[in-house]
Amino acid sequence: MNSDKILKYILFAASLLILLISGAMILSLVQGSLPSFRQFGWKFLISDKWDPTRGREQYGALLFIAGTLFTSILALILAIPLAFSTSLFVAEYFRNTGMASVVSTLVDLLAGIPSIIYGLWGFYILRPFIVDIGLSSQGYGIFTSGLILAIMIIPYATSLSNTTIMMIPNELKEAAYSLGATRLEVIWNVILPNARSGMTASYILAFGRALGETLAVTMLIGNSNNMPTGLFSTGNTMASVIANQFGEASGLQLSSLIEIGLLLFVITTIINAIGKYIIKKFA
Amino acid sequence: MKRNNLFLALIAVLYVIGTTAKAQLSGAGATFPLPFYNMAFQQYSKTSGEKVTYGGVGSGAGIKSLSDKVVDFGASDAFLSDKEMAAMPAPVVHIPTCSGAVVVAFNLPGVESIKLTSAVLVDIFMGKIKNWNDASLKSINPSVKFPDLAITVVYRSDGSGTTNMFTDYLTKVSKEWASKLGSGKTVNWLTGIGAKGNPGVAGTISQTKGAIGYVGSEYSFAQKIPTAYLQNKAGKFIKPTLATVSAAGKGTIPTDTRIMLTNSDATLAYPISGFTWLLIYKEQNYNNRSLAQAEATLKLIDWMLEKDAQTIASQVNYAQLPAGVVKQAKAILRTVTYNGKPILK
Amino acid sequence: MTQMNVLLENKKMNFIPYFFKGRKVKNGLFLSAVIFFSLITISMVLLIIGTMIFKGYHQINFAFFTQTPPNTFEAMMAKSSGKLIPGGIANGITGSLYMVALASVIAIPFGVLIGIYLYENRKKRYAGIIRDITDVLQGVPSIVIGLIVYLWVVVHITNGYSIFAGSVALSIMMLPLIVRSTEESLKMIPDSLKEAAIALGTPYYKVVWRVLIPTSFTGLMTGILLAISRILGETAPLMLTALGNPAINWNIVKPGAAVPLLIWQFYNDPNMVDLIWSSTLFLMGFVLILNLLAKWIAARRKF
Numbered sequence: 001m002n003s004d005k006i007l008k009y010i011l012f013a014a015s016l017l018i019l020l021i022s023g024a025m026i027l028s029l030v031q032g033s034l035p036s037f038r039q040f041g042w043k044f045l046i047s048d049k050w051d052p053t054r055g056r057e058q059y060g061a062l063l064f065i066a067g068t069l070f071t072s073i074l075a076l077i078l079a080i081p082l083a084f085s086t087s088l089f090v091a092e093y094f095r096n097t098g099m100a101s102v103v104s105t106l107v108d109l110l111a112g113i114p115s116i117i118y119g120l121w122g123f124y125i126l127r128p129f130i131v132d133i134g135l136s137s138q139g140y141g142i143f144t145s146g147l148i149l150a151i152m153i154i155p156y157a158t159s160l161s162n163t164t165i166m167m168i169p170n171e172l173k174e175a176a177y178s179l180g181a182t183r184l185e186v187i188w189n190v191i192l193p194n195a196r197s198g199m200t201a202s203y204i205l206a207f208g209r210a211l212g213e214t215l216a217v218t219m220l221i222g223n224s225n226n227m228p229t230g231l232f233s234t235g236n237t238m239a240s241v242i243a244n245q246f247g248e249a250s251g252l253q254l255s256s257l258i259e260i261g262l263l264l265f266v267i268t269t270i271i272n273a274i275g276k277y278i279i280k281k282f283a
Numbered sequence: 284m285k286r287n288n289l290f291l292a293l294i295a296v297l298y299v300i301g302t303t304a305k306a307q308l309s310g311a312g313a314t315f316p317l318p319f320y321n322m323a324f325q326q327y328s329k330t331s332g333e334k335v336t337y338g339g340v341g342s343g344a345g346i347k348s349l350s351d352k353v354v355d356f357g358a359s360d361a362f363l364s365d366k367e368m369a370a371m372p373a374p375v376v377h378i379p380t381c382s383g384a385v386v387v388a389f390n391l392p393g394v395e396s397i398k399l400t401s402a403v404l405v406d407i408f409m410g411k412i413k414n415w416n417d418a419s420l421k422s423i424n425p426s427v428k429f430p431d432l433a434i435t436v437v438y439r440s441d442g443s444g445t446t447n448m449f450t451d452y453l454t455k456v457s458k459e460w461a462s463k464l465g466s467g468k469t470v471n472w473l474t475g476i477g478a479k480g481n482p483g484v485a486g487t488i489s490q491t492k493g494a495i496g497y498v499g500s501e502y503s504f505a506q507k508i509p510t511a512y513l514q515n516k517a518g519k520f521i522k523p524t525l526a527t528v529s530a531a532g533k534g535t536i537p538t539d540t541r542i543m544l545t546n547s548d549a550t551l552a553y554p555i556s557g558f559t560w561l562l563i564y565k566e567q568n569y570n571n572r573s574l575a576q577a578e579a580t581l582k583l584i585d586w587m588l589e590k591d592a593q594t595i596a597s598q599v600n601y602a603q604l605p606a607g608v609v610k611q612a613k614a615i616l617r618t619v620t621y622n623g624k625p626i627l628k
Numbered sequence: 629m630t631q632m633n634v635l636l637e638n639k640k641m642n643f644i645p646y647f648f649k650g651r652k653v654k655n656g657l658f659l660s661a662v663i664f665f666s667l668i669t670i671s672m673v674l675l676i677i678g679t680m681i682f683k684g685y686h687q688i689n690f691a692f693f694t695q696t697p698p699n700t701f702e703a704m705m706a707k708s709s710g711k712l713i714p715g716g717i718a719n720g721i722t723g724s725l726y727m728v729a730l731a732s733v734i735a736i737p738f739g740v741l742i743g744i745y746l747y748e749n750r751k752k753r754y755a756g757i758i759r760d761i762t763d764v765l766q767g768v769p770s771i772v773i774g775l776i777v778y779l780w781v782v783v784h785i786t787n788g789y790s791i792f793a794g795s796v797a798l799s800i801m802m803l804p805l806i807v808r809s810t811e812e813s814l815k816m817i818p819d820s821l822k823e824a825a826i827a828l829g830t831p832y833y834k835v836v837w838r839v840l841i842p843t844s845f846t847g848l849m850t851g852i853l854l855a856i857s858r859i860l861g862e863t864a865p866l867m868l869t870a871l872g873n874p875a876i877n878w879n880i881v882k883p884g885a886a887v888p889l890l891i892w893q894f895y896n897d898p899n900m901v902d903l904i905w906s907s908t909l910f911l912m913g914f915v916l917i918l919n920l921l922a923k924w925i926a927a928r929r930k931f
Binding site: 002003004006007008010011012014015017019021022024025028031061081082083084085086088089093101102103105106107108109110111112113114115116117118120121124125154155156158159160162163164166167168169183184185187197198201202204205207208209211212213214215238239242243258261264265268269272273276282 | 647651652654655658661662663664665666668669670672673674675677678680681738741743744745746748749754755758760761762763764765766767768769770771772773775776779780800803804805807808809811812813815816817818831832833834844846847850851853854857858860861862863864887890891892895904908912914915916919920923
Binding site for chain 2: 125225234244
């Protein structure tokens, strides 16, 4: 066996780790959800009840699915223009200047802030601000959580994008400039097509981060078990109901929470697949 | 090659440190007594040299940890029901360590204190009384000027012993509440917003005019939050204080101490009070547990019932156990065995 | 004029002669939009970091780094007499650094290897599946990862809450970021570079070690940095795996402290709430140092 083959086997073996982890995860989640699934069946997905009262427990995931999707998609919509601009700022327009260095470091710092701090900052600073400018009467809700989520995921959306934009060979850009292209045209026709793969990957990672975020959203979404009717209504998300009730749950409630965890896994898969499909179509 | 050897040496060192270190005790459970336990265990480490780690992961997770046998003791604000006891792998005992209460906090500009009867309390939290200038509030508090302000109910979004105690009281005093919402660590609230943890609820109340909610007493005492006087079973309006909370434990307590102290009939008792317990297995020889480890666990819990620990409790706004309960708790501890023989004399 | 019209109509012709004002205006507008949105981002970052600095700087002193947290009574006394809360977060700092180091040792080699695998086998269906699963892993809430590691490690391997379990949970959270940024950085390397090396007869492992990894080094580092920044601030998974510890602990099979766990503890304690800001400042400071270190290494490589 020559060294090439050995390396190939090592690489393949490493990839099995992902299967191992996700397999263990799915196995444990399915095992834990069985009692709840046996009790509620598929109705769990469309039921909007969440009643932990002993003696007539009724659980359903619909409210949380809605809350999760609303907040995460809103977060991505808000974050993309911000992240995209910051990437271009750092990696293209002001590339290699001190200012770009400072800005990129500042943005990367955002990734290190614990989510509880985001929640607290949102609670003490953002929420009163939203109440003051009259958008909502108590400041909790989908919009506030979505906004905090957007800020939280910006470093994920910019980091990889910056790298891919900066790694585009200069010759390609110089060729376009020499043909008389403006900066915008170079960005649109040279940089974007080449960096598209990396940028998409970073947005998917950012979206994944938003879907799974717990503490920050929990502190700003109002935690009311109702279907969100507007941008400023309160609601609840899958990750935050799990985080909120997990420590104190047992029996059927615990099983339902685990089933919600499993659902989150499934929904993330579906949305990622849809996203990748859309991007392929536009290629 | 050199790097590999270094790595292996490091692992060996870590392992040796692991096996020769003194037996550490670990426990997990309720967040309610967290400040008290942290301080008490810190003091205990200083005097006995035994290191104790406690994680406030929640009563449910704590009981699960005990059930999975990954901790020396669990901690819970809600005692295990008979059904839950049967579901544990082996019999467990409950040892109360202190009491706490749930207080009703509010934010009414210009108003320092209000009285609430149980009926009005229920109606507010069910959303039936929607405004502070409601007639029922006026009739109990004739001297208070209530503004025309909507009531915003604030509850705990995370499952908690505080919610359990609060709803247990409401269930006892209102048939309607019992049938519509019942009691538990989380309930299906009919109105209001959920905030996370005591600080979340207290913070929301202090930032929202007209808000009313329930908070753990250790928190409200420390933050000096304005709280309501509640009418107890004897008919008196009681202010929550360490004394009135302790008073709730002076009635008859069953031998195994598994009782909710809410709606106590002691005259000066604050109506929403309760114990918090530590849970351990009755038979301590499980999972290759050493006698030394079992002894260490019991010594710790015994110390928690003594004067030093109980004084710490009141220093940090938890109510001490009445003398009768301490006696009962110590008796329970002395039924805990190792291979059938009681560990403590 | 007609020549211009022809050019305008020919949409395939992307580069219309420069002296058309329309393109210059668009260019300028785009630049303004980019600057505008970047400013919004920067001001939000400054606002958040500024709040933390303002609320937490006075709590940072030598004791902060060397002592363990005070008990709630000491904090209460200090607060009521207007003094600084005594003690510090030494147990959290050592615990966090320890667990992050362990998690990195697990996650970085595996993450990079998997990234290389995905890059080399792009066309294969199996690789596509691995890639998709990796992206999904990124979206798993940290508490679910904590639960899984509790079930598999705390209960079955270490038979108790432990630093090892905490590191395993953190390493799982690092993996997707490292894998994907490795793969994407490798993809940006021009094929010509790799082909030149192979044409010279370089064995495959040398191509990887001497050509691919060094060229994509900055990208790899970015992914690793982002992963480390993320796990530094994670609370939920550690609550179910490392539990926390009031003292400094080096024993890998016993519970360990971490800064985010301490932050959670402080948050729930009415007397110690003020300590959360200074603790966050520590985390921020550490991320900053890592960032600067990475930039310095990147600059020295002269690529």
